[in-house]
Amino acid sequence: xxxPDFEPLPGLYCFxxxxxxxALARAKGLRVEVDLATNRGVNPxxxxxxxxxxxxxxxxxxxxxxxxxxxxxxxxxxWAPAYGRAMKAAYQxxxxxxxxxxxxxxxHTWTCEAVWDAYGIISDYSPWAxxxxxxxxxxxxxxxxxxxxxRYGTAxxxxxxxxxxxxxLPQDGHDLSPAWQDFSAFKQQSVRHGLFDxxxxxxxxxxxxRPVFFYHENFGxxxxxxxxxxxxxxxxxxxxxxxAPTGEYMHHVRAAIYGGxxxxxxxxxxxxxxxxxALHIAGDVFSGTFAAGGHGGMMFF
Numbered sequence: 001x002x003x004p005d006f007e008p009l010p011g012l013y014c015f016x017x018x019x020x021x022x023a024l025a026r027a028k029g030l031r032v033e034v035d036l037a038t039n040r041g042v043n044p045x046x047x048x049x050x051x052x053x054x055x056x057x058x059x060x061x062x063x064x065x066x067x068x069x070x071x072x073x074x075x076x077x078x079w080a081p082a083y084g085r086a087m088k089a090a091y092q093x094x095x096x097x098x099x100x101x102x103x104x105x106x107x108h109t110w111t112c113e114a115v116w117d118a119y120g121i122i123s124d125y126s127p128w129a130x131x132x133x134x135x136x137x138x139x140x141x142x143x144x145x146x147x148x149x150x151r152y153g154t155a156x157x158x159x160x161x162x163x164x165x166x167x168x169l170p171q172d173g174h175d176l177s178p179a180w181q182d183f184s185a186f187k188q189q190s191v192r193h194g195l196f197d198x199x200x201x202x203x204x205x206x207x208x209x210r211p212v213f214f215y216h217e218n219f220g221x222x223x224x225x226x227x228x229x230x231x232x233x234x235x236x237x238x239x240x241x242x243x244a245p246t247g248e249y250m251h252h253v254r255a256a257i258y259g260g261x262x263x264x265x266x267x268x269x270x271x272x273x274x275x276x277x278a279l280h281i282a283g284d285v286f287s288g289t290f291a292a293g294g295h296g297g298m299m300f301f
Contacts, residue, residue: 050080231260
């Protein structure tokens with residue numbers, strides 16, 4: 001269900017379409033996963049123009065190739081204050097309506113926009129992300145401004161001067177500088193903020209324990225802390241397109257350790273059948289960390 005259809009005006013929530021589709025599921029004897037589709041490039045037109053930006057200050061729109069199916073759409077920064085308030089309020093209204101609904105098996109939310117880097121565009125370099133990054137260094141990393149300057153070779157005199165790192169990407173290697181490692185960990189924090197603070201915790205405060213599926217993007221930071229939080233809060237990461245990279249096995253192992261679930265996207269097996277995919281999914285089932293999820297096998301609203 002698109003956010004503009006659900007909330008055409010600030011604070012005005014329309015449940016007619018949702019109830020129609022839940023009635024259809026009830027008539028068919030189905031339980032469904034509901035998706036509010038927040039910040040998937042189709043945000044309410046009344047939402048303030050607080051867009052995510054790339055490394056050159058270019059605002060992120062759906063006209064980019066990655067978002068060609070959302071042409072002209074706006075992608076708000078997950079750190080923008082108005083967006084955060086509106087998203088929390090929307091999930092509160094959504095959750096209150098559905099908390100006792102037996103047709104609802106779980107939820108789905110979208111977290112990619114905060115971190116998705118594609119076609120030469122790195123995100124998020126908005127002013128809201130810059131302020132959040134400074135807070136991340138101080139509060140999550142426990143660094144003083146003097147320590148940040150020593151790590152980065154900078155001479156900032158206040159936290160307000162702290163800038164987001166720009167990647168140095170040699171053609172034959174990766175940027176492993178302390179600044180870029182911090183920025184990669186901050187990307188994980190952006191996912192955590194958009195997922196936990198603005199969605200999952202809101203539903204849990206309403207007493208709704210059902211799982212929340214989200215598109216898995218883990219760029220760095222404390223992987224064990226990340227997985228521990230996912231398992232504790234009932235958040236279900238999803239990932240894997242085509243022949244899923246070997247690196248994803250790390251997350252299957254973490255899911256097994258922490259009692260969580262790592263949901264492989266089944267459409268990758270449908271569209272890219274291979275022995276490797278069969279082994280990949282078989283291993284998930286064997287370890288007890290498989291869930292049929294992702295962009296296939298779900299009933300999206």
